[in-house]
Amino acid sequence: MQVQHATEHAHPQLGFWRKYVFSTDHKIIGIQYMITAMAMAVVGGLLSMLMRLQLAWPSQAWPALGKIFPVAFAGNVMEPSFYVSLVTMHGTIMVFFLFTAVLTGGFGNFLIPLQIGARDMAFPFLNALSYWVFLLSCIVIIAALFVAGGAPLGGWTAYAPLSAVGDASGPGEGAGMTLWITALGLFTVSGLMGGLNYVTTILTMRTKGLSMMRLPLTQWSLLITAVLGLLAFPVLLAAAILLTFDRVGGTSFFIPSGIIMNNRLLGNSGGHPLLWQHLFWFFGHPEVYIVILPAMGMASDILSTFCRKPIFSYKMMVYSMVSIAGLSFIVWGHHMFVSGMSPFLGSVFTMTTLVIAVPSAVKTFNWLGTIWGARIRFTTASLFAIGFISVFVSGGLSGIFLGSSAADIYLQDTYFVVAHFHLVMAIAPLFAAFAGIYYWFPKMFGRFMNEMLGKLHFWGSLIGVYAVFFPMHILGITGHMRRIYDPLFYDFLKPDKNINIFVSVSAFCLATVQVVFLLNFIISIFAGKRVKENNPWQATTLEWETPCPTGHGNFGDELPVVHRWAFDYSVPGAKHDFVPQTVPPGAEKV
Amino acid sequence: MPVLTEERVSGGIGAPPRRTPPSGGGGGGESDSSFPVSAKQIATWLLMTGIAMLFAGLTSAYVVLRGVPTWEKIPLPPQVWMNTLILAASSLTLELARRSVKVDKIAALRQWLGITAILGIAFLAGQIVLWRELTASGVLLTSTLHSSFFYVLSGIHAVHILGGLIALAMVSIKAWSGRISSISFEPLRLCSTYWHFMGGVWLYLILLLVFA
Numbered sequence: 001m002q003v004q005h006a007t008e009h010a011h012p013q014l015g016f017w018r019k020y021v022f023s024t025d026h027k028i029i030g031i032q033y034m035i036t037a038m039a040m041a042v043v044g045g046l047l048s049m050l051m052r053l054q055l056a057w058p059s060q061a062w063p064a065l066g067k068i069f070p071v072a073f074a075g076n077v078m079e080p081s082f083y084v085s086l087v088t089m090h091g092t093i094m095v096f097f098l099f100t101a102v103l104t105g106g107f108g109n110f111l112i113p114l115q116i117g118a119r120d121m122a123f124p125f126l127n128a129l130s131y132w133v134f135l136l137s138c139i140v141i142i143a144a145l146f147v148a149g150g151a152p153l154g155g156w157t158a159y160a161p162l163s164a165v166g167d168a169s170g171p172g173e174g175a176g177m178t179l180w181i182t183a184l185g186l187f188t189v190s191g192l193m194g195g196l197n198y199v200t201t202i203l204t205m206r207t208k209g210l211s212m213m214r215l216p217l218t219q220w221s222l223l224i225t226a227v228l229g230l231l232a233f234p235v236l237l238a239a240a241i242l243l244t245f246d247r248v249g250g251t252s253f254f255i256p257s258g259i260i261m262n263n264r265l266l267g268n269s270g271g272h273p274l275l276w277q278h279l280f281w282f283f284g285h286p287e288v289y290i291v292i293l294p295a296m297g298m299a300s301d302i303l304s305t306f307c308r309k310p311i312f313s314y315k316m317m318v319y320s321m322v323s324i325a326g327l328s329f330i331v332w333g334h335h336m337f338v339s340g341m342s343p344f345l346g347s348v349f350t351m352t353t354l355v356i357a358v359p360s361a362v363k364t365f366n367w368l369g370t371i372w373g374a375r376i377r378f379t380t381a382s383l384f385a386i387g388f389i390s391v392f393v394s395g396g397l398s399g400i401f402l403g404s405s406a407a408d409i410y411l412q413d414t415y416f417v418v419a420h421f422h423l424v425m426a427i428a429p430l431f432a433a434f435a436g437i438y439y440w441f442p443k444m445f446g447r448f449m450n451e452m453l454g455k456l457h458f459w460g461s462l463i464g465v466y467a468v469f470f471p472m473h474i475l476g477i478t479g480h481m482r483r484i485y486d487p488l489f490y491d492f493l494k495p496d497k498n499i500n501i502f503v504s505v506s507a508f509c510l511a512t513v514q515v516v517f518l519l520n521f522i523i524s525i526f527a528g529k530r531v532k533e534n535n536p537w538q539a540t541t542l543e544w545e546t547p548c549p550t551g552h553g554n555f556g557d558e559l560p561v562v563h564r565w566a567f568d569y570s571v572p573g574a575k576h577d578f579v580p581q582t583v584p585p586g587a588e589k590v
Numbered sequence: 591m592p593v594l595t596e597e598r599v600s601g602g603i604g605a606p607p608r609r610t611p612p613s614g615g616g617g618g619g620e621s622d623s624s625f626p627v628s629a630k631q632i633a634t635w636l637l638m639t640g641i642a643m644l645f646a647g648l649t650s651a652y653v654v655l656r657g658v659p660t661w662e663k664i665p666l667p668p669q670v671w672m673n674t675l676i677l678a679a680s681s682l683t684l685e686l687a688r689r690s691v692k693v694d695k696i697a698a699l700r701q702w703l704g705i706t707a708i709l710g711i712a713f714l715a716g717q718i719v720l721w722r723e724l725t726a727s728g729v730l731l732t733s734t735l736h737s738s739f740f741y742v743l744s745g746i747h748a749v750h751i752l753g754g755l756i757a758l759a760m761v762s763i764k765a766w767s768g769r770i771s772s773i774s775f776e777p778l779r780l781c782s783t784y785w786h787f788m789g790g791v792w793l794y795l796i797l798l799l800v801f802a
Contacts, residue, residue: 122629122633123629124766153647177777195632195636196636196637196640197633199632199636200632200633200636201627203625203627203632204625204627204628204632205629207623207750216660230636230639230640230643231639231640231643232643233640234640234641234643234644234646235642235643235644235646235647238644238645238647238648238651239647239651241648241746242648242651242740242742245731245738247740249731249732249738250731250732251731251732251735251738251742252732252735252738253651253655253735253738255659270655270658270659270661270734270735271655271658271659271735272655274656275651275654275655278648278650278654279647279651282647282650321747322612394763
């Protein structure tokens, strides 16, 4: 029976710990994911600030930091190995423990049942377990910063053979690397539990009338992302298992014969370091889309709401996300153009990479079509959604250069690459996440975030990210390598000194603006303006049928019945400029 | 400026389906009551998809490394075929359990479930015997890339069989407590799907390790 009565979902009053900590309620789990991811973002962000300090003023003595980090800043100057560990930990934390976690874990958990008219996920306990395993993975990765030898040095890609030979390759590659692999393994298991839940819930628990082609684009994006995760994460797990055996079992999957590390001949035989790269990037490129697809879906829905217009070409938005997901599995080689790949194979990967730009361009066209001629309501959420398009396009265009093997061979491992991926897979998803937080905050906490501070946050962030990342393209074109400790060591990079200082100062300003966001978020939970209605943004989707904040069981006595798609804005003849999905045909005119 | 909508610009490309709702409300869309497959069944399929991708990743590593000059295959002892037979027999007995419940032969169901569990445990014990035989003959984890793959692949498979045994134990508890019958035996059906799948994975791994 479709209609479920409140009595069936009546629960005894739960205590604080059961209600807010050890909860199986999808909304609480979603918020737990978000807050944990934000804490991880603070750590990852601080690490990047230390990196920028070093790049702008290499060899500078910092007595205050020397007191806080006596080993990492021995003699008050940053140690080279500490700098490389910062690179590794910043990338790992941001890619996995912020972007993946906040978008799929946070918004996925919070929004899926609400937007499909369900009371919870298909497997609530599995959902809670997913969060706790994720939290454990966060603790393990943070612990890597504090073990003997320090954090790993191999970058977030952990290339073999450095990552496979243990501390023979240097400090950090011992216990630090072991914790890195353990954390990634736990994260993968957590992601698989979540993905399994998302797909099952969206497919089987949609409320009456909510056909697939009536789903909000956020739901489509989360569904496709979950499928991508289920196909890609096991391959990372396979690679991590083989890497672990190389490190602790003495096998040679990724370690070639006759390798000498730190003047020591290792006894391994027959392995292939490039195999790690193939396995890692077979996962790694879909991971980029695991991050960006939910961002695309959320930005689409938020844009449509504040443009008061239907999303332009809904079906093409869905098909392009499906295309992007499919193509993401055949482009991984573009990360390996300089690995000795045959030029023919390189040209194949160039082709597939350029093809994947087509559905991305379709989506961009449709966002612009949605904005075109609209009477946009410029809230903080809509500004961040529009900002998402800006940075996605800016970062995406440089990707076309990097996807071409001829150009990439020059630009590989330079700051051009750093600029590209930060804009397209870090800042763009972050902007969409900010849009989502400002937009769904009333549904989470029953209060608004402060709009004035929100707009300050938006404009500071937009200007800040371009000030940080646009000059990096220039650095890259001058040949500035990424992951180097001291740019001034190289004569040809000395003229870049002022650009590096400009980028670092901009980065510090950008970080300061994020403090405004954090304060706004925390203060608004307790003292933000109260929301007095269910649907403050006048949106159409099902979550806005529920109170702010939504209570346990989400919907009242009966589950909603859906009569229309999620984008009925400015319907000619309708009484209001939005028609919720629950309004039967014809009733919108009343 | 007129509002640009997809219908007006593109002639309806991407327009959503606007079905007339059937009488009694609803928009004719799918819902939990109409979706043809249960949540648990989808979850089982997704789990198997993930496991298939795990072994696909490991297979790709195997295929790449068998091309290196130092690749040297190890002969597998006859115990491997004995274990394969045991696992195949366990699939057969689980299928007999499933058929028993369909005609409400609960005693037969319990009997076949018990035999399946014994065979599953025998398979794992046989794998341990196999690994001990190999190590006794000097074929270790680190001896060759092929031996490394044998230990790793069979070890990961054994962990998944252990998971299947836990699922089997849970189904058996349901069977003994009378919570499985011909009208409600989804846990058994899903458990047997998983068990047959892992049997298929083992056959695949043996073919890979022996013939590839």
